[in-house]
Amino acid sequence: MSTSILSVKDLSVGFHTYRGDIKAVRGVTFGVDEGEIVGIVGESGCGKSVTAHAVMGLLPKENSFISGGSISFMNNDITTLSEEAMENIRGSAISMIFQDPMTSLNPVLTIGQQMTEGVKGLTGQEAYEKAVALLERVGIANPKERMKDYPHQFSGGMRQRVMIAMALMGNPRLLFADEPTTALDVTIQAQILALLNELRHDMKMSIVLVSHDLGVIARICDRVNVMYAGRIVEQGTVAEIFHNPQHPYTKGLLNSLPRMDMSLDEELPVIDGQPPDLLYDITGCSFVSRCGCAMRVCTDTKPVEQSVSDSHKAECWLLAKNRSKEAV
């Protein structure tokens, strides 16, 4: 059995807004084992980033609330950790990189200053050497020289490499990567994904990769969670999700991508409609209004998670073995 690094159970997160309370994450359960890359994939607004921010303790204090569930990191419950204790974990044991490195880099400090600032347990010289070594590791040429440069002196791809090096300063066991390549060109994206994949082997680090791009997820993830309207509707190994999808939403998403052998005479299969407004409670299945297979039970009752294999689960009434005939 592999060691569990992260275990999120039944996590629910909401936001107070002028329209009312948005229930952004609605009971999410997933785990990450040592050395794994776990993907969270889904469309805009489905709650991927909120999930990541909740685990990182980075939810906005003003209007967010965790309304249920637990988060445990290396078998310690971190759900109710103090601000200070969380601060300690963040940046060391758990680290994070974002879509736009510019928003998390300080424009008026050099890369060297930012990398060596506040590193615990290392002398200034040690921190400097570590920073140089990490910059070199992530593929920055002339690292000693580049330590003196400011963020704007790096291209988008190089900046993301710097962010990765910075996230590695505390030897994290877990790295959250929220759309790390979305703003980058495809050739640079391929380089960064390859780098992340190497690093998890070299550094025995687990990665949670958040992305809306199924291609990115397929390229480096071991296991995948498909999110829709605040729920994980299907989870499985990368092969199970891409070769044997069970949930109508996962199937629909995969089908709506044009295949390379498709011609214009064939229409792209679409998922009609749009995701539900997260302001409201959903009684049945959150996908019911867009689902081509919806039955009466789907409108009335929330689907119960069904196991397809030990590693493969989906929340859909179609998979229920003892679905009562009247309900349908």
Place this chain on the structure above:
Amino acid sequence: MDKEMQPLLSVRNLAKRFAVKKDFWGRAKEYNYALNGVSFDIFPGETLGLVGESGCGKTTAGRTIMGLYRPTAGQVFLHGKELDVANGPDKRIQMIFQDPYACLNPRMTVGEIIAEPMEINGVYKEAGAKKQRVYDLLDMVGLSKEQANRFPHEFSGGQRQRIGIARALAVNPDVIICDEPISALDVSIQAQVVNLMSRLQKELGLTYLFIAHDLAMVKYISHRVAVMYKGSIMELAKAEDLYNNPMHPYTKTLLAAIPVPDPDVRADIALIKGEVSQNVGTGCPFAGRCPSASDRCWAEKPKTKVINGHIIACHLYV
């Protein structure tokens, strides 16, 4: 495409440079060529895809053809007649933008937004005809006429893109330049919009220049595809040929880098090193990253030639 057919839109040696450094007097000291001598034809009823990485000049190409930028050199022909760029945008060329929200006036109703190009160009002048035209357009793009009185913020991203399409169609253009029309949309919504665009093309005989960085979608929607790098076209071929038999080293690189939604395809992805560099030099724009670059590639910019039906600019092919 049929050899006998006249191109609908032709672009010849189009160049556009922007000043990157200015001297004390505000005169340009250094230029960046966003477009560096681009030529292509688009035939009636065809979709030409234009792909390449950010900053390669795709958007500049679209905007220069539209008449939004004044070209530094080169010409644009429509139906064989040169467009006078001094006249600004021509109503026969319309555009669909990437961000349907930023590009729709939030204070105008959807009906007003769609009618605006008709007013600017003085068509459908009579109020009743204009109203009817707006309703017809809404219907064409899958919206209802009741929605004409609503404001853009009441619509989802995909619906807003439909409004953008209706607006572009309002004055019966010959060519529509689509600048990343689906990049800002969710996967499930992208397919809805692409199906609409291809249905409209068949029904109305529209001609598209489809600018995008999503190569799989470009392959699907385009009849022919042009690959751009640093302001120059590297390769142009039928969509099938380009994807099944890429010839230019850059096209090969780009295709290898596309993330494919299939975990079995991960194995030996040939990674290209480095990033797009700023210096243009006299040689091939791709020389700095090309695995096959020779001395000649650094010294001399390759001329375009036609090989096996591919228009290609590379010294590897003679």
